[in-house]
Amino acid sequence: MLSDPIWQLILVCALATFATRLLPFVALSRQADHPLILHLGRYLPPAVMLILVIYALRDFTPLMPDWRLNMGDDGLPMLVASIMVAGMHLWRRNALLSIMLGTGAYMLMVQLGWSG
Amino acid sequence: MISQMWREAGQQTLPVMFGYLPLGAAFGIVAIEVGIPWYAAAAMSLIIYAGAGQFLATTLLAAGAGLTEVAVATVMLNSRHVFYGLSLLKRFQGAGWRKPYMIFALTDETYSLLTSQSAYSHTLGFRVSLLNQLWWCTGTLIGIAVGSAQLFNSQGIEFALTALFIVLTLEQARRLKQSLPFLIALVTGLGALFLLPERHLLLGAIGSASLLLLVHYRFYQRRGDHHAV
Numbered sequence: 256m257l258s259d260p261i262w263q264l265i266l267v268c269a270l271a272t273f274a275t276r277l278l279p280f281v282a283l284s285r286q287a288d289h290p291l292i293l294h295l296g297r298y299l300p301p302a303v304m305l306i307l308v309i310y311a312l313r314d315f316t317p318l319m320p321d322w323r324l325n326m327g328d329d330g331l332p333m334l335v336a337s338i339m340v341a342g343m344h345l346w347r348r349n350a351l352l353s354i355m356l357g358t359g360a361y362m363l364m365v366q367l368g369w370s371g
Numbered sequence: 372m373i374s375q376m377w378r379e380a381g382q383q384t385l386p387v388m389f390g391y392l393p394l395g396a397a398f399g400i401v402a403i404e405v406g407i408p409w410y411a412a413a414a415m416s417l418i419i420y421a422g423a424g425q426f427l428a429t430t431l432l433a434a435g436a437g438l439t440e441v442a443v444a445t446v447m448l449n450s451r452h453v454f455y456g457l458s459l460l461k462r463f464q465g466a467g468w469r470k471p472y473m474i475f476a477l478t479d480e481t482y483s484l485l486t487s488q489s490a491y492s493h494t495l496g497f498r499v500s501l502l503n504q505l506w507w508c509t510g511t512l513i514g515i516a517v518g519s520a521q522l523f524n525s526q527g528i529e530f531a532l533t534a535l536f537i538v539l540t541l542e543q544a545r546r547l548k549q550s551l552p553f554l555i556a557l558v559t560g561l562g563a564l565f566l567l568p569e570r571h572l573l574l575g576a577i578g579s580a581s582l583l584l585l586v587h588y589r590f591y592q593r594r595g596d597h598h599a600v
Contacts, residue, residue, distance in 0.1 A: 261411050267438050268428045269418040271445035272452075276477045279456030280463070294588045295581070300451040301543035302552035302559075302580045307423070307448070308540050309560035310573050311533040328527060340534045344541050351390055354534040358397075362527035 312337065332364035380498035384506065387480045391506035392513065397531040398425055399514020404525060405433040409515045416511040420476060420504055424449055426532045427573075440574060447577040455482045462491060469497040476500040478507075555583050 314329040324331060340357030344350070395416065402412035407429060415425050424445055431441050455477055462485070463470055473496060481503045485496050518525060544553065556576075563576035 261407065261432065263438060264428060264432055264441055265411060265415055265419065267442050268415070268424065268445050271442045272419050272421045272424050272449050273475055275446055275449040275452040276456060276474050278453050279460060280474055290592070291585075291588055295584060296451075296453075297547070298552040298555075298584050298587075299581060301540070301547055302556040302584070303448065303451070303577055304536060304540040304543050305553050305556035306560045306573070306576045306580060307536040308533070309556070309564060310576070311536055313564055313569065313572060332527075333530075333533075336530055337533065337537060340537045341541065344538050350535075350538045350542070351393070353538050354531055355393070357534040357537075358528060358531040361530040362525075365527040366524055 326364075326368070328365040332361055335364065336361035376495060377498060380495055380502055383484055383495075383499055384502040387484065387503050388506040390480065391503065392510040394422060394531070394535070395507045395510020396514035396517065397528055398422070398429075399511040399516075400518035400525045401426065401514075401529050401532075402429050403515060403518030404529070405429050407432065409519060412515055413508070413511060416504075416508045420507065421445075421449060421478065422507075423532070423535065426535075434569065440571075444573050444577075447574070447581075451479075452477060455479075459485065462486075462496075466493040466497070469493055473497060473500050476504050478503065551587070552580075552584075555580050555587075559583065 312333060315333050316325050316329050317331065317334070319325050319330075326332070336357045339360050340353050343356050344353035347353070398416070399412055402415070402425075403409065407415075415428065419425055419428065427444060427448055428441065431444065436444075456474065459477070459482075463473060466473060477500075481500050484499050484503070485491070517523070540553075559576045559579040563572045563579070567575045
């Protein structure tokens with residue numbers, strides 16, 4: 256079972272996740288007040304979030320090779336749905352609503368074909 | 372008495388249930404769609420139990436990433452959990468046999484519930500943690516069933532992850548009200564996007580962002596300014 260790459264990946268992932276949650280509890284609590292820890296704790300999470308957005312949108316290609324607009328699943332639907340999520344969230348601040356609206360709109364666009 | 376405390380825990384986790392059922396289902400569907408066996412997807416929700424981390428794992432699995440890369444990317448992605456634990460050190464003291472599970476189950480949502488409880492008890496905290504993972508695993512099983520039965524066309528549902536990250540970024544920006552980390556993320560993220568192959572993109576971007584923050588820290592420390600902007 257352990258020779259299966261999927262189980263190796265799941266185990267590594269589980270251990271790595273648990274390690275990040277366990278670390279502060281095994282480390283000395285006085286390190287919690289170290290200014291570098293506070294600095295990283297303050298600035299690293301927001302930076303990671305935006306990097307994840309960029310990573311999730313890495314395949315975005317607005318134009319086809321022949322300069323027509325790309326209406327496929329890595330084209331304009333990606334941009335439109337992202338703007339809908341951000342707009343909805345700035346308006347209502349309901350995470351679930353923003354995610355469901357954007358995902359629903361994206362699925363409709365890529366499944367029904369949006370180019371006409 | 373006992374059932375009353377379960378009911379209280381249930382009520383507290385209600386908003387998390389509404390989030391975890393659909394998000395867990397989305398994970399189950401995505402996992403089935405990229406070809407992960409159903410029992411492996413269920414095991415992920417049981418022993419990894421990290422929303423964004425599990426989506427990232429499916430992405431890396433589909434992209435054929437190496438184990439080292441998976442480990443480093445997971446640690447980087449979940450590094451925020453380190454800072455959750457730091458503020459719960461005192462609160463978890465004396466939790467006894469419940470403590471290992473409560474540390475394991477410390478997701479973003481559980482953290483926010485545990486830290487906002489006015490009358491905290493280890494029993495209640497433990498049940499809140501347990502119920503949250505129950506919602507997550509139930510959602511995953513629903514997603515697995517829906518994805519396997521192909522009850523509906525799920526093409527494009529993986530966009531839920533992109534949407535989640537956009538929402539989390541906006542929430543971070545609202546809380547921090549500073550542009551520095553976002554400028555750093557733009558530079559390193561776009562830089563990695565254009566310079567690095569796809570499988571090293573995430574690691575390169577997060578690694579160089581951490582380095583820039585370290586340089587920024589040293590720079591302001593030398594100037595004796597502890598309120599670095």
